[in-house]
Amino acid sequence: MRNLQSFTVEVDVQSRTKQKIGAMRGRALALLGGLTASLAAAAQTPPIPESLQSAEMRMSGDRVTLPIVMVREFPFVEGSIAGVAGKLLLDTGAQESLTVNSHRVPVADSQSVGVGRFGSGQTYVEQRVPVVRDIRVAGLRYGQVTHVDAQDATQLEHITPDFIGWIGYYFWDGxxxxxxxxxxxxxxxRGSSETYLSGEKLIAALPFELRLRQNIPVMSVHIGDLAATAAFDTGQYGALYVDAATKSNMIQAGLLTNPGDDDTYDLTQLKINGQTFPDIKGIAVYTDGFPPAKSTGLVDKVVLTIGYGWLKNYKTVWDSQRKTIYVLEK
Known part of the structure; x- marks a missing residue:
């Protein structure tokens, strides 16, 4: 997606070239989805609400199961677009049903609709494609989808060379x-919570709120005694955004520890909804502000983005109708 595309961190791609391309863990990490801001809209193309983009691409039936393929910290679904096979990132931080990597998938008659910016500061041209044909997401097929977003995602092909795009919130809306x-x-x-909780061991039911983006669950949390705001997103590993003084205080209090020789930290004493959870290992910590604060409404002093570094410990259910994330024993 482009109105919200992911959190950022400077990373070493293939141990040679550093690129600011997303929030993930360690040296070989890169952006695949999440939070960004749109900088400008092209006057020649009127805006279309995210809910109407790729509107033909929606799920049907009471239950749908898609096999996922993990590449590092990211869940992908095998599929194809216009006959080009590859991987689609299943990204809760993306709003549109489908966004195409136009570097890998040829698109016709695209129009520039503005300029987007990753949280790292990198910019990219936002494209709108009138029609994309022959989309496959695992076993689901869509003959034709209109008003499709696209962008050149060359840098993401460092993570998986067959990256063809994103699937996002409106694909599974409802x-x-x-x-x-x-x-x-x-x-x-679809249906009652019993449909997905039956037979599971429930660890926690975590209510969330929404800010400016209905696909980004937001919760008030504590790290020790420090109040923070957490945003959940499958399109990244996780990161902490604080000022320099707060970071120093957290290190002194043992809330951030650095057991290795890199610049990541283990975050301890995380409490969500009054319940203590295990440490999050190896997250990046930034002291220069949360880049997409205004576009997401996450203007809080302490922002914790929660992704794979925490999610990998559990099964999770993201129920937007009930505004609850259910944490289940894996």
Missing amino acids: YALKLDYRNLQASFY
């Missing part, structure tokens, strides 16, 4: 998403 990293499945449910 469904609860159950994400199971152990069994490599993403399942989507």
